[in-house]
Amino acid sequence: MRHHHTALHVTDMERSARFYVDGLGLTRLDAWTSGPYIGELYGRPNVKVKAMLLATGDGAFRLELAHAEPLLPAVDPSEAQPGTAHLAFTDIDVRQVYAKMTALGYEAVSEPVAPASGPIAGGWLVYLLDPDGNRVELIQAPGWQGSDKS
Template sequence: MRHHHTALHVSDMERSERFYVDGLGLERLDAWTSGAYIGKLYGRADVKVTAMLLATSDGSFRLELAHAEPLLTAVDPSQAQPGTAHLAFTDIDVREVYARMMALGYGAISEPVAPTSGPIAGGWLVYLLDPDGNRVELIQPPDWRPGVNS
């Protein structure tokens, strides 16, 4: 078995695409609208889904953004409630990406933090918030160097 993709259900496809493509730099691979099968797959007879597949530049991670209509009430994933998840990206300059995302108007749980214990001690961590409040963790290992580890 191997990983195919991870999906996030989003409330606004264009807004989420701007965050993940324009902000974080993922590449857009494909976009589509679901066929008649989707009601059965989702367990919602009246659902219509539009989706977009994104990937990291090396293709090692693929993210599907999915927008289902009619839209259901969302939980608040920014509070790390059980049943929610977060994405994590590494081998980037955390402080540089954080500054760019803040300049673009996106939010974060905090400014970048320098952990003093655990596997990233001496590096940098931050949780950004995507437009739906999903946590997106950025990880800069202590030994990361631009052009060497990326």
Template sequence: MQLKDPLLKTHHTAICVNDFERAKAFYIDFLGFTLEGEMDHRDEAALGEVVGLPGAVIRWAMLAHGPHRIELFKYYTPQGDTQARRQCDFGYSHFAFQVEDVDAVYEQVIKAGYKTTAPPRSLRGGRSRVIYVTEPEGAITEFIQLSPDA
């Protein structure tokens, strides 16, 4: 069954992090997001109810780039699993940004000291060229260049 009212647009992607400052710097200083809002030790009861973790206490920020946002969370309480997820692990695995020149992005990634899972690779018979960047805490961000006829 489909939703009765259509979705308006994509709003944000939420990411839970261990080192809040390092993650925030990746999105702001390297990817060019801007800070829309930030709160430390956010503990409103409704938040714990919404996320299904009563008593949750978090550090929070909303970062924007064009129409999309990244919502950063650092949980003080409860303490969660701090290990990075593999792409084959259950649940969301990564998100992607479309770019004009993935090879140029790759050079910037390497120059900035970030790691990739592999150098840029062409996929789908040359219709796309991609890299997976390992963020400071191990999460993956994909950069994808689409061929004009893709």
């Protein structure tokens, strides 16, 4: 078995795409509207779903943004509670991307943190919040010298 994609359910497809594409640099691969099968798959007979597939530059990670109507109430993913998850990206200049994203008006849980222990000790970490409050972790491993790759 191998990974195909990770999906996030979003309230506004284009707003979320701007965060991941314009902000973080993912690439748009495809977009579509679901067919009649989707109601059965979702367990919601009258649901309509629009989706967009994004990928990292190397194609190793694919992210599907999905917008289902009618919308259902959501938990607050920014609180890191059970039933929520976060995405994590590495091999980037955390402080540079943090500065770019906050300049674009996106929120972060904190400023970048330099851990003193653990596997990233000597590197940098930060959690950004996407437009729906999903946590997106940026990881810069110690000794990583690719600030031009962000």
